[in-house]
Amino acid sequence: xxxxxxxxxxxxxxxxxxxxxxxxxxxxxxxxxxxxxxxxxxxxxxxxxxxxxxxxxxxxxxxxxxxxxxxxxxxxxxxxxxxxxxxxxxxxxxxxxxxxxxxxxxxxxxxxxxxxxxxxxxxxxxxxxxxxxxxxxxxxxxxxxxxxxxxxxxxxxxxxxxxxxxxxxxxxxxxxxxxxxxxxxxxxxxxxxxxxxxxxxxxxxxxxxxxxxxxxxxxxxxxxxxxxxxxxxxxxxxxxxxxxxxxxxxxxxxxxxxxxxxxxxxxxxxxxxxxxxxxxxxxxxxxxxxxxxxxxxxxxxxxxxxxxxxxxxxxxxxxxxxxxxxxxxxxxxxxxxx
Amino acid sequence: xxxxxxxxxxxxxxxxxxxxxxxxxxxxxxxxxxxxxxxxxxxxxxxxxxxxxxxxxxxxxxxxxxxxxxxxxxxxxxxxxxxxxxxxxxxxxxxxxxxxxxxxxxxxxxxxxxxxxxxxxxxxxxxxxxxxxxxxxxxxxxxxxxxxxxxxxxxxxxxxxxxxxxxxxxxxxxxxxxxxxxxxxxxxxxxxxxxxxxxxxxxxxxxxxxxxxxxxxxxxxxxxxxxxxxxxxxxxxxxxxxxxxxxxxxxxxxxxxxxxxxxxxxxxxxxxxxxxxxxxxxxxxxxxxxxxxxxxxxxxxxxxx
Numbered sequence: 001x002x003x004x005x006x007x008x009x010x011x012x013x014x015x016x017x018x019x020x021x022x023x024x025x026x027x028x029x030x031x032x033x034x035x036x037x038x039x040x041x042x043x044x045x046x047x048x049x050x051x052x053x054x055x056x057x058x059x060x061x062x063x064x065x066x067x068x069x070x071x072x073x074x075x076x077x078x079x080x081x082x083x084x085x086x087x088x089x090x091x092x093x094x095x096x097x098x099x100x101x102x103x104x105x106x107x108x109x110x111x112x113x114x115x116x117x118x119x120x121x122x123x124x125x126x127x128x129x130x131x132x133x134x135x136x137x138x139x140x141x142x143x144x145x146x147x148x149x150x151x152x153x154x155x156x157x158x159x160x161x162x163x164x165x166x167x168x169x170x171x172x173x174x175x176x177x178x179x180x181x182x183x184x185x186x187x188x189x190x191x192x193x194x195x196x197x198x199x200x201x202x203x204x205x206x207x208x209x210x211x212x213x214x215x216x217x218x219x220x221x222x223x224x225x226x227x228x229x230x231x232x233x234x235x236x237x238x239x240x241x242x243x244x245x246x247x248x249x250x251x252x253x254x255x256x257x258x259x260x261x262x263x264x265x266x267x268x269x270x271x272x273x274x275x276x277x278x279x280x281x282x283x284x285x286x287x288x289x290x291x292x293x294x295x296x297x298x299x300x301x302x303x304x305x306x307x308x309x310x311x312x313x314x315x316x317x318x319x320x321x322x323x324x325x326x327x328x329x330x331x332x333x334x335x336x337x338x
Numbered sequence: 339x340x341x342x343x344x345x346x347x348x349x350x351x352x353x354x355x356x357x358x359x360x361x362x363x364x365x366x367x368x369x370x371x372x373x374x375x376x377x378x379x380x381x382x383x384x385x386x387x388x389x390x391x392x393x394x395x396x397x398x399x400x401x402x403x404x405x406x407x408x409x410x411x412x413x414x415x416x417x418x419x420x421x422x423x424x425x426x427x428x429x430x431x432x433x434x435x436x437x438x439x440x441x442x443x444x445x446x447x448x449x450x451x452x453x454x455x456x457x458x459x460x461x462x463x464x465x466x467x468x469x470x471x472x473x474x475x476x477x478x479x480x481x482x483x484x485x486x487x488x489x490x491x492x493x494x495x496x497x498x499x500x501x502x503x504x505x506x507x508x509x510x511x512x513x514x515x516x517x518x519x520x521x522x523x524x525x526x527x528x529x530x531x532x533x534x535x536x537x538x539x540x541x542x543x544x545x546x547x548x549x550x551x552x553x554x555x556x557x558x559x560x561x562x563x564x565x566x567x568x569x570x571x572x573x574x575x576x577x578x579x580x581x582x583x584x585x586x587x588x589x590x591x592x593x594x595x596x597x598x599x600x601x602x603x604x605x606x607x608x609x610x611x612x613x614x615x616x617x618x619x620x621x622x623x624x625x626x627x628x629x630x631x632x633x634x635x636x637x638x639x640x641x642x643x
Binding site: 229233236237239240242243244251305307308311327328329330331332333 | 542545546549552553556557619620622623624625638640641642643
């Protein structure tokens, strides 16, 4: 877990006595209040934030608290040496996990207090702590074998880290019942062509395809993740494809999953590939993601364009990893008739 | 409309070798309203016009009227479907199509129309609209919100750079659907659509613009706030002039009123005439807006859950 402390006081770091501690505290950072919003927005990993309200005007405190309550991966405590908070109980009802007044500040926030705080949070805010556990689990992932920013250094037979995208149409059983096999085959083939053309613009390559969906690989350089933008655009512009390009009479619904994973790369006999990442993306796509949704692992968000962060919300934990879901764009006037 | 003597000659030969005079005249009348072959040739009404003379006269009149491409489209249609159930094989059709391609047009099989190919540049009239003539078109009006505030807040260089990027983005969207940007004045403009389902093309262009601008704001826009636009689509008759300043049109005037008075920021409004062409899939994206006791508009405004 990371700890962020927001304060105007230069003496606070010394008073708090917070240190890194393996397995409990990964990082401790002290920041000015002016960095508060940006730092909260950027906090991808589970984070315990301490906000020193001594330099904040009383009428502004509620706004800061609202921000702290917004994100599921944020736990927070309030440092209040001036006793500005009149109703400390209310603070805890609203989601705080610690409150440090003048007396507690003088004795410092040592490791034992921190453990107590985390135990309390585990009981009261299990989701945030599950996120923490998931994050730790994710740290155990296999090391990256970078495939680069394009396909030039990817050689068949080698093992690489890719951005892996799973995409599959929903309601395949219904489609098989509803449509004539020949018409269905034409429509599915046109859908495949659409996906193939779309992902190419982002450096993706359709790697495996089954009738209703498949796996797309994007080279991964651990600096950017164009695949995230690709998936985002696929969802955002889907209705235009439905109207202009799709051969299906109804609006399409599909699931997309994006993760970063290692796999041996071959161009033929992809059905024989043994890869944990490949297994996990199929599980994620078929067992976790709800119809018409785009989900990504937390790891993807670290490399994807930061502007997209606000359009994803926590969807839950799956196989020890935190999964985020893209908020759905609403284009239709009466969604219930959809 | 560009023509060549060779094309005119092919049309003339094709007509005289493929059909009798009455059918030639009927087809010509579908392109040139009220076409009267006797009046055109000067033959007395009681004397049959020889096939070759009739064909030559029609080809010449079509060339002069600037509608030869539309007549070629009609010949393709007749060759494919016949006339009133009777098959008609049109001679020299491949030569006619090829000659039009040499002149810079391409034949769109799915729509059965000739379009400016664009290899030698795209013109505002698609190479087929005739100066001063009134045509039925669909128009998409684009307006940037808060232009004055932007100009006051940011440097002129930055504002011009953003507007140029947005213009390029929007021109691409319009031309992908066979439309043309007729006018662009810094912070907005007007796109025209003439071919195919022109109302649908205009509406889809507007919908795509809203989404592409959203992506532009996320990734590229240097302003601290998102750039916003208002869009409106209306259809109706309008005279065509290469110089936009010369165009006086009630359709464009009404479009301006609709956009400026009824379009919300980041939304597209369309008029009932446009909405009626939307079909079952597209119409569900539009919310009716009652703008007066008897008038409705329809609005598309994407949002997030």
